[in-house]
Amino acid sequence: MSESDSQAIYEKLYEEAKKKIDAKENKAQVLVGTATCGVSAGALKIKEDFEREIKEKDLDVDVVEVGCIGHCYAEPLAVIAKPGHPAVCYGYLDDGLVHRLVEDFLAGDDPSYEYALAALERNDVFPTFEDFPRGQYEHKLILENCGFIDVRDINNYIARDGYKALSKALEKEPSAVLEEVKAANLRGRGGAGFPAGIKWEACIKSGQDEKYVICNADEGDPGAFMDRSILESDPHLVIEGMILCAYAIGAQKGYLYIRAEYPRAVGHVQEALDQARAKGLLGESIMDTEFSFDLEIFQGSGAFVCGEATALVNSMEGNMGMPESRPPRLASQGFRGKPTVLNNVKTFAYVPYIINRGADWFKEIGTKDNPGTAVFSLVGKVNNTGLVEVPMGTTLRELVFDVGDGLRDNKEFKAVQIGGPSGGCLPESALDVPIDFDSLHEAGAIMGSGGLVVLDENDCMVSVSRYFLEFTQHESCGKCTFCRLGTKHMLDILNGITRGKGDAETLELLKELAEDVRDGSLCNLGKTAPNPVLTTLEYFMDEYKAHIEEGRCPAGVCRELILYYIEPPKCSKLCNVCVGSCPTEAIFTRDDGLKEIDQEKCVKCDNCLKACPPEYNAIVKLSPPVLPPEKEKTAK
Amino acid sequence: MQLMEGEKEQIISCVDEVLSNSTKEKEDLIPILQKVQARLGYLPALAMEKIAEGTDVPTVDVYGLATFYNQFRLNPPGDHEVKVCLGTACYMVGGDITLESFERRMEINEGETTSDRRYSLERVACVGCCTMAPVVVVDDEVEGKVTPTRVDGIMLELEGKNGKSGDNNSSNAGQNTGSKDDPTKEVGEQK
Numbered sequence: 001m002s003e004s005d006s007q008a009i010y011e012k013l014y015e016e017a018k019k020k021i022d023a024k025e026n027k028a029q030v031l032v033g034t035a036t037c038g039v040s041a042g043a044l045k046i047k048e049d050f051e052r053e054i055k056e057k058d059l060d061v062d063v064v065e066v067g068c069i070g071h072c073y074a075e076p077l078a079v080i081a082k083p084g085h086p087a088v089c090y091g092y093l094d095d096g097l098v099h100r101l102v103e104d105f106l107a108g109d110d111p112s113y114e115y116a117l118a119a120l121e122r123n124d125v126f127p128t129f130e131d132f133p134r135g136q137y138e139h140k141l142i143l144e145n146c147g148f149i150d151v152r153d154i155n156n157y158i159a160r161d162g163y164k165a166l167s168k169a170l171e172k173e174p175s176a177v178l179e180e181v182k183a184a185n186l187r188g189r190g191g192a193g194f195p196a197g198i199k200w201e202a203c204i205k206s207g208q209d210e211k212y213v214i215c216n217a218d219e220g221d222p223g224a225f226m227d228r229s230i231l232e233s234d235p236h237l238v239i240e241g242m243i244l245c246a247y248a249i250g251a252q253k254g255y256l257y258i259r260a261e262y263p264r265a266v267g268h269v270q271e272a273l274d275q276a277r278a279k280g281l282l283g284e285s286i287m288d289t290e291f292s293f294d295l296e297i298f299q300g301s302g303a304f305v306c307g308e309a310t311a312l313v314n315s316m317e318g319n320m321g322m323p324e325s326r327p328p329r330l331a332s333q334g335f336r337g338k339p340t341v342l343n344n345v346k347t348f349a350y351v352p353y354i355i356n357r358g359a360d361w362f363k364e365i366g367t368k369d370n371p372g373t374a375v376f377s378l379v380g381k382v383n384n385t386g387l388v389e390v391p392m393g394t395t396l397r398e399l400v401f402d403v404g405d406g407l408r409d410n411k412e413f414k415a416v417q418i419g420g421p422s423g424g425c426l427p428e429s430a431l432d433v434p435i436d437f438d439s440l441h442e443a444g445a446i447m448g449s450g451g452l453v454v455l456d457e458n459d460c461m462v463s464v465s466r467y468f469l470e471f472t473q474h475e476s477c478g479k480c481t482f483c484r485l486g487t488k489h490m491l492d493i494l495n496g497i498t499r500g501k502g503d504a505e506t507l508e509l510l511k512e513l514a515e516d517v518r519d520g521s522l523c524n525l526g527k528t529a530p531n532p533v534l535t536t537l538e539y540f541m542d543e544y545k546a547h548i549e550e551g552r553c554p555a556g557v558c559r560e561l562i563l564y565y566i567e568p569p570k571c572s573k574l575c576n577v578c579v580g581s582c583p584t585e586a587i588f589t590r591d592d593g594l595k596e597i598d599q600e601k602c603v604k605c606d607n608c609l610k611a612c613p614p615e616y617n618a619i620v621k622l623s624p625p626v627l628p629p630e631k632e633k634t635a636k
Numbered sequence: 637m638q639l640m641e642g643e644k645e646q647i648i649s650c651v652d653e654v655l656s657n658s659t660k661e662k663e664d665l666i667p668i669l670q671k672v673q674a675r676l677g678y679l680p681a682l683a684m685e686k687i688a689e690g691t692d693v694p695t696v697d698v699y700g701l702a703t704f705y706n707q708f709r710l711n712p713p714g715d716h717e718v719k720v721c722l723g724t725a726c727y728m729v730g731g732d733i734t735l736e737s738f739e740r741r742m743e744i745n746e747g748e749t750t751s752d753r754r755y756s757l758e759r760v761a762c763v764g765c766c767t768m769a770p771v772v773v774v775d776d777e778v779e780g781k782v783t784p785t786r787v788d789g790i791m792l793e794l795e796g797k798n799g800k801s802g803d804n805n806s807s808n809a810g811q812n813t814g815s816k817d818d819p820t821k822e823v824g825e826q827k
Binding site: 040041261417607 | 665
């Protein structure tokens with residue numbers, strides 16, 4: 001077996017794939033974004049609409065399912081690529097628009113630019129995504145293929161230089177791969193930022209023959225969906241990264257630990273594994289070399305703590321997912337007691353790029369100590385929600401106001417919650433913090449896996465920290481006393497504060513408990529669980545005080561501290577909408593024709609406030625919950 | 637929850653079949669539980685006992701796993717499954733209010749099934765379509781921007797699917813015809 005074998009095999013695979021893909025690209029294609037987010041927004045129906053309309057007109061057009069295009073705010077999305085025109089992305093699709101696009105663009109020749117979001121490639125007629133502020137900041141690396149390739153056909157990946165890194169690596173010694181990853185200073189994207197190369201090296205140094213590679217896709221963080229999107233949209237990238245890691249450390253077997261709540265990701269990865277195996281890229285003698293490595297999916301059962309490495313391994317072994325104290329580190333004693341490398345989905349996804357383009361190229365992106373990009377799921381009260389990838393070192397302000405295009409309805413920015421339940425809430429004053437592992441840690445938040453929720457003036461910070469603490473409290477595995485009981489006690493205090501109970505001492509106790517839980521817990525779930533509370537105490541103390549001292553929720557969120565009130569001068573006698581909207585029949589028509597809320601029946605569901613027509617806007621939330629004096633006389 | 641007629645036999649044969657296709661090793665325990673739940677829709681106590689017997693693991697450990705992981709449910713799913721997302725984005729815009737509305741309508745708490753097994757209610761995080769928050773998944777169909785009014789509408793639609801109107805909810809029907817919610821109206825009129 002000569003060394004250039006793998007190269008020759010790759011050339012052949014590439015030629016085959018390229019031929020197939022080019023043949024497809026010679027005719028018009030409709031790419032419908034059908035990652036979970038798209039499907040939820042009705043993408044499968046849009047796809048059917050396209051197919052039906054195309055069939056009716058008897059056109060020769062392929063309709064293809066692709067992954068996440070990233071512009072979630074405009075779902076459902078589709079890209080139409082027709083020879084002779086730049087590929088154009090359309091958003092907010094419905095059956096009427098589909099009909100129009102098929103008739104005017106596919107059957108006719110008018111791209112209907114008035115409905116287009118942007119073009120995908122530079123052209124003379126229509127702006128591309130890069131021409132928008134978001135495009136200025138975005139640097140797509142591991143999301144490069146997401147949403148633009150048919151995930152269910154491996155040829156798409158190969159034709160875009162997929163598995164080239166593997167063929168290159170197989171020509172060299174395994175240590176060359178390790179050296180490249182180490183030189184690139186690739187830091188683990190699971191949240192902690194531990195250098196992947198060092199982890200891999202420790203695993204090699206263990207000196208044992210049996211080793212494992214595990215990909216952590218147990219994305220349990222509510223509000224984060226980066227890992228899911230990547231697995232759904234470009235599974236081969238992660239698979240190739242894992243194979244490269246296995247080659248570097250000499251592992252024979254690997255697992256992808258994917259949440260069972262992500263059926264689409266599981267399905268796509270399984271399909272990708274089968275196709276890679278069929279092409280000789282996975283399994284016995286990869287690319288005819290002596291290197292053999294196989295991958296399997298393990299479906300996680302939904303426990304947030306299993307994102308912790310030792311807990312994850314415990315759960316794979318059929319136990320409850322409880323973390324262990326380290327050392328021994330997984331790199332020396334992991335799955336089945338053998339040395340194991342466990343990295344996040346995104347970490348593996350960078351590896352093929354690093355091998356292909358070199359460590360120096362990678363280090364040019366981002367900052368000195370944090371090379372590369374950061375992937376965020378940007379959600380909450382911003383205009384442009386979605387999946388974004390920016391170079392490390394971009395500031396939060398740029399991310400929120402430029403990439404996210406500011407806040408919805410011109411509301412005032414209050415905070416950004418970064419890093420999920422383990423992260424913190426940062427106020428306006430901290431917006432100029434550059435996004436990287438170290439700077440965020442200093443600010444009291446963490447990079448986390450990359451969930452980013454933007455909060456506006458209508459969000460109550462006490463309620464937000466209560467929400468996250470409730471989550472971690474529920475997900476605490478119960479091993480450490482501080483985490484098990486401390487978070488429970490903290491939650492009780494916060495529940496009290498949202499009802500206006502407590503005094504100055506309560507806040508001190510809360511802070512003390514938070515610090516104890518942080519210091520006294522074994523794993524990062526417990527260590528970071530108090531972060532939302534600690535950061536809100538630091539930056540939003542006035543809101544806590546308003547709750548306790550004045551019995552007032554400044555944002556009007558905490559239900560025990562507000563009441564709904566219909567302002568008589570604004571109420572129209574001719575309208576009945578609020579009465580119909582009330583689920584508990586609390587709103588009645590007074591003798592004078594105006595509406596009134598029976599406070600004893602009101603469950604504060606916010607329904608009437610939404611239902612009241614904007615021209616009247618008669619319903620207000622009052623906090624503290626005290627009725628105006630003239631009203632009090634008639635109140636029961 | 638009381639087992640229904642013939643359910644006991646079904647559980648036993650299902651567990652036997654899953655066990656015969658597995659290694660019965662401890663490492664296989666979670667996949668076994670997943671497969672049994674995939675077939676039965678939940679993990680009845682009897683199934684957990686049989687799995688413990690078959691894999692030679694103490695019953696308490698099997699129960700421990702089933703309660704540790706969120707995926708496993710100990711209550712049977714209703715004919716209509718409603719899942720309310722309480723991920724961060726949904727919570728911020730009132731997902732808890734939506735959940736409460738369902739609880740009030742179904743007269744059960746989250747995680748439970750009505751005694752006639754017609755409805756079950758769960759909270760989940762996160763469905764992954766945060767832009768449509770608050771989100772509810774009704775029988776695998778995702779619905780976005782669900783207000784309490786829409787909850788009434790959903791319940792009426794489900795009752796329509798049952799072929800008869802629920803006794804506890806019939807009093808709400810008249811009330812809802814006044815709302816602006818079209819689907820509500822439609823179902824209301826059909827009735």
